[in-house]
Amino acid sequence: xxxxxxxxxxxxxxxxxxxxxxxxxxxxxxxxxxxxxxxxxxxxxxxxxxxxxxxxxxxxxxxxxxxxxxxxxxxxxxxxxxxxxxxxxxxxxxxxxxxxxxxxxxxxxxxxxxxxxxxxxxxxxxxxxxxxxxxxxxxxxxxxxxxxxxxxxxxxxxxxxxxxxxxxxxxxxxxxxxxxxxxxxxxxxxxxxxxxxxxxxxxxxxxxxxxxxxxxxxxxxxxxxxxxxxxxxxxxxxxxxxxxxxxxxxxxxxxxxxxxxxxxxxxxxxxxxxxxxxxxxxxxxxxxxxxxxxxxxxxxxxxxxxxxxxxxxxxxxxxx
Amino acid sequence: xxxxxxxxxxxxxxxxxxxxxxxxxxxxxxxxxxxxxxxxxxxxxxxxxxxxxxxxxxxxxxxxxxxxxxxxxxxxxxxxxxxxxxxxxxxxxxxxxxxxxxxxxxxxxxxxxxxxxxxxxxxxxxxxxxxxxxxxxxxxxxxxxxxxxxxxxxxxxxxxxxxxxxxxxxxxxxxxxxxxxxxxxxxxxxxxxxxxxxxxxxxxxxxxxxxxxxxxxxxxxxxxxxxxxxx
Numbered sequence: 001x002x003x004x005x006x007x008x009x010x011x012x013x014x015x016x017x018x019x020x021x022x023x024x025x026x027x028x029x030x031x032x033x034x035x036x037x038x039x040x041x042x043x044x045x046x047x048x049x050x051x052x053x054x055x056x057x058x059x060x061x062x063x064x065x066x067x068x069x070x071x072x073x074x075x076x077x078x079x080x081x082x083x084x085x086x087x088x089x090x091x092x093x094x095x096x097x098x099x100x101x102x103x104x105x106x107x108x109x110x111x112x113x114x115x116x117x118x119x120x121x122x123x124x125x126x127x128x129x130x131x132x133x134x135x136x137x138x139x140x141x142x143x144x145x146x147x148x149x150x151x152x153x154x155x156x157x158x159x160x161x162x163x164x165x166x167x168x169x170x171x172x173x174x175x176x177x178x179x180x181x182x183x184x185x186x187x188x189x190x191x192x193x194x195x196x197x198x199x200x201x202x203x204x205x206x207x208x209x210x211x212x213x214x215x216x217x218x219x220x221x222x223x224x225x226x227x228x229x230x231x232x233x234x235x236x237x238x239x240x241x242x243x244x245x246x247x248x249x250x251x252x253x254x255x256x257x258x259x260x261x262x263x264x265x266x267x268x269x270x271x272x273x274x275x276x277x278x279x280x281x282x283x284x285x286x287x288x289x290x291x292x293x294x295x296x297x298x299x300x301x302x303x304x305x306x307x308x309x310x311x312x313x314x315x316x317x318x319x320x
Numbered sequence: 321x322x323x324x325x326x327x328x329x330x331x332x333x334x335x336x337x338x339x340x341x342x343x344x345x346x347x348x349x350x351x352x353x354x355x356x357x358x359x360x361x362x363x364x365x366x367x368x369x370x371x372x373x374x375x376x377x378x379x380x381x382x383x384x385x386x387x388x389x390x391x392x393x394x395x396x397x398x399x400x401x402x403x404x405x406x407x408x409x410x411x412x413x414x415x416x417x418x419x420x421x422x423x424x425x426x427x428x429x430x431x432x433x434x435x436x437x438x439x440x441x442x443x444x445x446x447x448x449x450x451x452x453x454x455x456x457x458x459x460x461x462x463x464x465x466x467x468x469x470x471x472x473x474x475x476x477x478x479x480x481x482x483x484x485x486x487x488x489x490x491x492x493x494x495x496x497x498x499x500x501x502x503x504x505x506x507x508x509x510x511x512x513x514x515x516x517x518x519x520x521x522x523x524x525x526x527x528x529x530x531x532x533x534x535x536x537x538x539x540x541x542x543x544x545x546x547x548x549x550x551x
Contacts, residue, residue: 006375010374010378013374013381013382016382046370046371046374047374047377047381050370050371050374053367053371054367055364055365055367055368055371056364056367057367058367058368059362059363059364059365059366059367059368059370060363060367061367062345062363062366063345063363065341066345069342070339070342082391082392087391087392087393087394087396087397088394090392090393090394091394091395091397091401092394094393094394096402098393098394098395098398099395101390102387102390102441102442105383105438106432106433106438109431109432110425110430110432113429113430113431133431134378137378137379137431137434137437138378138382141379141382141383141386141437144386145385145386148386148389148390148393152389152390152393154392154393158389159385159386159388159389161388162387162391163381163384163385163388165388166387167381167384170380172341173340174377174381175341175370175377176340176344177373177376177377178369179341179345179366180344181369181373181376182344182348182365182368182369183326183330183344183348183351185368186326186348186351186352186362186369187326187351189352189355189365190323190326190351190352190357191355192323192324192326192327192351195321195323196324226327226330230490231489231493234493234497235497238497239497254498254503255506255513256509256513258494258497258498258505259483259494259512259513259514262483262490262494263480263514266480269475269479270475270476270479273334274330277376277377278475279471280340281380281435282435282471282474283468283471285380285440286435286439286440286468286470288467288468289464290464293464293468294471294475296468297465297469297471297528298475298476300524301472301476301524301525301527301528304520304524304527305480305517305520305521305524308516309520312517312520316513
């Protein structure tokens with residue numbers, strides 16, 4: 001038996017989302033009270049009961065979420081923002097103690113990664129080794145919350161209030177990463193990757209070793225831009241371009257090819273709104289007006305790193 | 321070829337700025353139907369993958385209550401006070417230091433950062449405070465630019481450090497792929513070849529961080545010249 005699993009923290013997430021819905025329902029001044037509350041409540045249900053609900057039911061719940069968001073019925077309320085004066089006052093009162101909870105998160109990550117999987121009483125295990133990163137993260141958030149309540153002597157309602165305010169600021173963008181991951185899954189089930197790999201391989205003179213490298217790295221980056229996920233691109237592009245051309249036709253080293261190829265895919269991740277959890281959600285989280293500001297900041301680096309990857313692979317893959 | 325209709329819908333949707341969720345749903349349905357699935361089968365897949373990928377949303381939802389609480393009690397203000405005492409700090413240097421810490425820790429298998437857990441509460445405010453300590457109040461454009469670069473510093477550090485550690489998802493995924501193809505490829509070998517790109521990525525972040533600092537400095541000069549002109 002395992003005490004702490006993904007499901008423990010998904011349930012906690014679900015409870016937080018339901019509390020957000022509850023706050024909205026009790027706010028008569030909310031501009032879209034019922035539909036916004038419905039959005040967060042339905043999302044909460046997919047977190048609490050996702051494992052036990054039939055996928056078709058979840059699918060239709062997702063459809064409800066998308067319709068609510070796309071018709072502009074999910075809005076943020078006018079939760080009170082703490083005044084700058086108030087915050088500066090608190091910063092003086094608490095001093096550096098305010099950092100303790102924030103530092104508890106990385107501290108728990110480090111300790112948790114090293115120890116969690118080894119704690120067991122007979123057949124009862126604290127956490128599964130495969131889930132250790134996420135469990136450490138979840139534990140970190142819980143420990144930090146406990147510490148924060150102690151240090152600040154805040155009311156229990158305050159974290160709910162703040163969580164609700166910030167989640168509503170992010171709004172429906174929050175579910176974009178999950179929906180895009182689902183789209184990626186449907187793309188790969190439908191065989192989109194094979195078509196892309198075939199197109200790239202047939203459009204270029206891949207009998208030249210350099211062009212084979214360029215086609216592979218470019219395929220990884222392009223396909224990742226389309227799918228938002230370099231992992232999904234890897235199997236398809238390596239199977240369709242990398243193995244047949246770089247390794248079998250030109251005798252390249254598979255380890256070097258795979259390693260640098262995956263990192264070429266990450267250059268695509270830096271460039272695409274499809275990788276929403278890295279690029280769009282942070283823009284909302286940091287309250288940037290331009291949703292694509294993070295991509296704009298990253299684009300020059302993505303281009304440079306990609307070019308370096310191509311040269312590096314070309315120089316090394318046929319030599320070692 | 322018709323299977324590529326989903327990619328076309330996504331590209332067109334982003335271009336006309338239609339609601340992204342709707343675009344993604346439409347692209348999925350169109351692709352699924354063109355590959356011979358029924359509507360219900362596509363919706364079922366959406367449900368299945370939506371549940372499987374809940375881990376993507378988890379950190380944000382779990383972190384926000386505690387981060388919000390700390391912000392209300394002066395976390396950002398305190399981070400700013402700290403950085404004002406560090407004389408050599410610039411926005412770019414703060415971000416570059418964070419990238420280095422993120423790359424090193426994740427290459428050892430420990431995930432210490434995150435946009436919700438570290439960038440919003442600590443890294444971005446510190447970088448902004450460093451710019452203000454040096455140049456006085458900064459324009460909203462510069463402030464947004466610094467925050468965008470803070471998010472980028474997290475991504476660069478996260479992506480281009482982790483493949484050096486063999487127990488990480490990406491290296492194991494590659495290993496699994498080669499095993500299925502009947503090729504024996506060493507995980508150590510793959511991890512080793514992640515190092516050159518990690519160094520290039522760090523260099524690229526250094527270049528961008530310097531460019532950011534120069535931009536902030538030149539903006540501060542022109543705005544102070546305007547101020548002087550008014551008087």
